[in-house]
Amino acid sequence: VLDLLMMVVVIAAFVVAAGYVLACEDLTGGQKDSKDSPDTAR
């Protein structure tokens, strides 16, 4: 039972980490060029 519990915890942790990947993708809006970002040099 303890072994099963440990494996469930491990798999859950990695699933959360995978969700973290998706959250980061959302946060950054995917992989795209930022051509609209102007240089603010004065």
Add this chain to the structure above:
Amino acid sequence: MTWQGWLQVAVFIALTVALVKPVGGHIIRSVEGTGRLARMGAPFEGMLYRLAGIDPAREQSWGAYALAMLWFSLAGVVALYVLQRLQNVLPLNPQHFDAVSPDLALNTAISFTTNTSWQSYAGETTVSYLVQMAGITVQSFLSAATGIAVAIALIRGFARRSSQTVGNFWVDMTRSTLYVLLPISIIVGLFLVWQGVPQTLGPSVDMITPEGAHQVLARGPVASQEVIKLMSGDGGGFFNVNSAHPFENPTALSGLVEMLLIFVIGVALTNTFGRMIRDERQGWALLAAMGVMFAVGVAVIYAAEATPNHSFAGLHLNQGSDALQAGGNMEGKEARFGISQSSLFATVSTASSDGAVDSMHDSYMPVSGLVLLANMMVDEVIVGGPGSGLFGILLFAIVAIFAAGLMIGRTPEYVGKKLEANEIKMTMLALLAVPAATLGFTAVAAVLPGALAGLSNSGPHGFTELLYAYTSAAATNGSAFAGLNANTPFFNLTLAAAMFIGRFIVIVPVLCVAGTLAAKRAVPVSLGTLPTHSMQFVALLVGTVVIVGGLTFFPALALGPVAEQFAMQAGTLY
């Protein structure tokens, strides 16, 4: 301090710098598959891809790269856990060890998969040869290769223009293992056997010492594990006392080679970075920043350890250095290595993510303990582990340039890429993960009676033992301060959680930065571009690391080694 001691430090630094270019070039040729070794191994490599159903020509977005890394690491954790739990019914267990307990097995599985190698157990009395060879050693190779792959993906992010991909995780990991880690392990493994490190599947030996006492001499397949233990940034020893054991580190020469192994991949990757972005000066600047922080650390520790202990002043002991004794603080140090090499090894071990030890850090002076902690707290940027050191210092470079950009009102850019909101958000996520895990778990442990019962010392020294354990785990270093009985369900599980956060919650945003950078076009160098290969930038980078690390961890350090140093000078010991 002696001139021979400083000469030893100087020789080590010179040899390390001499390895930077050749190994850095070898890493590029290996991961690109263009080197001689890579061409020779191509048929075998192709066979591995066919067996695994992988198309090596198909590149991945950063998200796919990160998910591949995560699922591969999950498989590693499960495999190592199962091996430990079944070791009593599996072969190559001549000492007939019982199965490892569930919480310890989980801690060890996560420890070696995350490239930490925190050990709550003594290897020679807990795990079988099969677990050492097929579990721990294999994970040392694979976790190091994973770190190198992530660093290469981040470098591609800087080097590529308008690209939707950062490489193929499976190819980067396979080539790093086959052409970088394995060849060095085989060659240096034979060197260590020559120096006296055992390599046998025979059981421990019962013997009678010259004094007539009965003693069990543990041995096993040590040499094959030793090299990758050091080079991988893993540091998990075959024996409990790690590289202080004469079967892991028999001579002063093997000690020097072991320190070089710890640093070689980390320093070489700075050159790999410079070459891949076609400006080697950028790599040298990163190495210079690492070198400054390392040199300060080793100087402070060597000076503190070589100085007579104030607490013994009333005893009228001779603590000076002469022909018959090393002098200074020899507690916890091997007479074979003395103060200079022990101080150097301790600095190398904590500045990298390795965590191997050839002396007991718990016995160092409090100010030395502070430096050892600080080395780990700055997030593995002083060389660090294979890959993790490079992406760690690149994260700080991004913060430094961002801060400089704020000061002059210009969009920051680094090696031709604009650094914008996405990169800064991801960088902050990565940099906050380690302090959050370190300080959060330390705070919880410091108020739980069950956790405090595991401490051997009270007061600031006891707090340092706790702080060191979680710092070591979250920074994926793995060295132990000693003085803490960590083999309890509480410590096994919370340290495992700290290691998991310190590895994967850092790597995911690093790969995200790689992806967002790869998609950008190059920004041409202009008069307003901050030169990032200059000494001015090196100073800015070092200052950023020190300030960010100092602001984050100073309160905790004040409660531990700082308080202990002042207390010791006032005559109070813990």
